[in-house]
Amino acid sequence: MTVFRLLVLLLAWCGLAHAEPAGITLSLADDNALTVQYRFPAGASTLRFAMQDAQAWELVRKPHWRVLEDCAVLEPQGLRRRSLQGCEVATVRVEPGLLRLDRRFEPAQSLGDGALALHTRYYAVQGEDPAARWIVRAPAGGTAFWLGQERPGGGEALVPAPASGLQAQIDDTTVVLSRRPFEQWHGLRALVADLPEAQRREIRAAAEALLAEYRHSFGALAFEPLLLAAGRSRAGAPFAAALLDPRLRGDDAAVGILPRGDVQDGTVRMTLEYSGKMGDRGRGALRVFLAHELFHLWHGRRFHAAGEAWLGEGNADWIALNTLHRMGWMNDSVYVLLLEQAFNECAAGIGPQPWRSAPQRQAGTLPYRCGLAFQAMAFEAARREGNSTAPLDQWRAILSGAGAVDEAAFFSWYGRADFGGARLDALRALLAGDAPFAPGLPAAMRAAGVSFDLAPSLSWMPPACGSKAAAIQVNCVDAPSVPGGYIHLGVIGSAKSRVEIRQ
Numbered sequence: 001m002t003v004f005r006l007l008v009l010l011l012a013w014c015g016l017a018h019a020e021p022a023g024i025t026l027s028l029a030d031d032n033a034l035t036v037q038y039r040f041p042a043g044a045s046t047l048r049f050a051m052q053d054a055q056a057w058e059l060v061r062k063p064h065w066r067v068l069e070d071c072a073v074l075e076p077q078g079l080r081r082r083s084l085q086g087c088e089v090a091t092v093r094v095e096p097g098l099l100r101l102d103r104r105f106e107p108a109q110s111l112g113d114g115a116l117a118l119h120t121r122y123y124a125v126q127g128e129d130p131a132a133r134w135i136v137r138a139p140a141g142g143t144a145f146w147l148g149q150e151r152p153g154g155g156e157a158l159v160p161a162p163a164s165g166l167q168a169q170i171d172d173t174t175v176v177l178s179r180r181p182f183e184q185w186h187g188l189r190a191l192v193a194d195l196p197e198a199q200r201r202e203i204r205a206a207a208e209a210l211l212a213e214y215r216h217s218f219g220a221l222a223f224e225p226l227l228l229a230a231g232r233s234r235a236g237a238p239f240a241a242a243l244l245d246p247r248l249r250g251d252d253a254a255v256g257i258l259p260r261g262d263v264q265d266g267t268v269r270m271t272l273e274y275s276g277k278m279g280d281r282g283r284g285a286l287r288v289f290l291a292h293e294l295f296h297l298w299h300g301r302r303f304h305a306a307g308e309a310w311l312g313e314g315n316a317d318w319i320a321l322n323t324l325h326r327m328g329w330m331n332d333s334v335y336v337l338l339l340e341q342a343f344n345e346c347a348a349g350i351g352p353q354p355w356r357s358a359p360q361r362q363a364g365t366l367p368y369r370c371g372l373a374f375q376a377m378a379f380e381a382a383r384r385e386g387n388s389t390a391p392l393d394q395w396r397a398i399l400s401g402a403g404a405v406d407e408a409a410f411f412s413w414y415g416r417a418d419f420g421g422a423r424l425d426a427l428r429a430l431l432a433g434d435a436p437f438a439p440g441l442p443a444a445m446r447a448a449g450v451s452f453d454l455a456p457s458l459s460w461m462p463p464a465c466g467s468k469a470a471a472i473q474v475n476c477v478d479a480p481s482v483p484g485g486y487i488h489l490g491v492i493g494s495a496k497s498r499v500e501i502r503q
């Protein structure tokens with residue numbers, strides 16, 4: 001091989017190794033829509049999206065994205081340029097909206113006038129080597145936030161610095177672009193939009209108190225989180241979803257709040273649909289919701305990769321309930337009521353299917369209800385075995401580890417001889433095996449040591465009647481014939497006299 005040919009090869013190799021990666025620049029348009037500029041690497045005609053499912057196309061990209069130049073087209077799989085010569089950069093305009101889908105981050109949500117939160121997963125493109133390079137353009141005089149970092153004063157920031165190991169995270173996180181600086185609360189940055197002053201104050205007071213409590217119990221966070229709270233007035237509109245959520249039943253179905261939220265990498269996003277004035281029940285619902293969401297900050301990504309939704313959601317509910325109870329923000333009867341509802345709704349919602357093959361265990365309210373029930377069982381098993389550690393202390397120890405908390409980790413912790421030991425084997429087997437879930441739950445509860453009253457004439461929801469609503473209808477022939485027709489579990493006794501599961 002001649003020196004010349006070697007040189008050519010070396011140059012070609014260097015050229016490949018240093019090929020320009022794809023670029024994704026995020027900025028706020030003058031009218032507060034999101035602008036995403038995609039830079040094509042040389043020789044690439046298509047940038048394939050990392051997230052390609054049908055919902056991402058039908059509900060997000062097709063209706064809300066528009067390519068501003070003629071030289072590129074948006075397709076379900078990605079962004080394609082019509083020729084390799086033109087269109088080095090294609091600009092996509094994204095209309096902000098509210099997706100409101102279960103277990104889906106919001107793609108681009110307005111936070112009042114001049115601020116927007118987006119989730120990068122919808123915009124990320126495939127390609128590991130070299131990985132796409134993200135640039136966040138903070139609005140002039142405003143600020144931007146991602147992965148715990150803030151860029152105040154406006155300007156462009158390249159994220160992450162190449163080789164910093166954050167690529168997997170920047171491809172799947174929340175980025176906030178805001179024309180106005182964040183509010184500084186105690187231990188928390190905040191961006192609140194479209195909420196009446198009273199609710200704004202309520203959120204601030206509750207968030208600050210809860211964070212102080214969590215810091216006290218679980219230690220400081222690595223960085224100050226950012227709380228995003230956006231309101232949506234629903235004056236006069238019925239709260240259909242609230243009717244399905246027992247926490248919001250009663251007055252709050254007509255007057256109150258319907259909260260939704262997600263938490264990732266130090267960003268807590270809450271969307272509160274509200275109508276009328278917030279009363280005591282609305283305040284209670286808001287506190288339960290906030291306590292749940294804020295505790296996810298202490299989870300980091302430890303449940304994220306673990307798969308089973310009940311672990312993280314049930315844990316956030318369990319810690320929230322015990323913290324609110326300890327703070328005096330939740331009395332015994334509400335505490336007991338929420339736990340009873342958790343057991344009942346979990347059993348009724350999964351029904352006779354084996355746990356593993358019930359898709360609803362991963363969506364809707366059941367990850368919360370079942371997760372809360374399983375956490376209470378694990379705690380009760382440990383307590384019955386003589387372990388006197390309080391719920392928050394147990395979880396401080398578990399969360400002080402480093403690995404992902406998956407089902408195996410949960411059961412190996414609670415299956416320890418100094419915790420629940422063999423008392424939790426029945427629950428573990430029920431979740432792993434093919435046994436019908438609802439009939440198996442009482443036995444698993446008994447084994448764990450959870451006491452309950454089950455009237456002999458009652459049975460778990462028969463398959464034919466399927467749902468709680470069906471079971472209380474007279475024409476559901478197999479329905480239990482007691483008033484209410486719904487099994488009551490005295491999990492921790494009556495509210496007034498026998499509260500056993502508590503601090």
Ligand SMILES: [Zn+2]
Pocket residue numbers: 292293296312313316
């Ligand atoms: Zn949650």
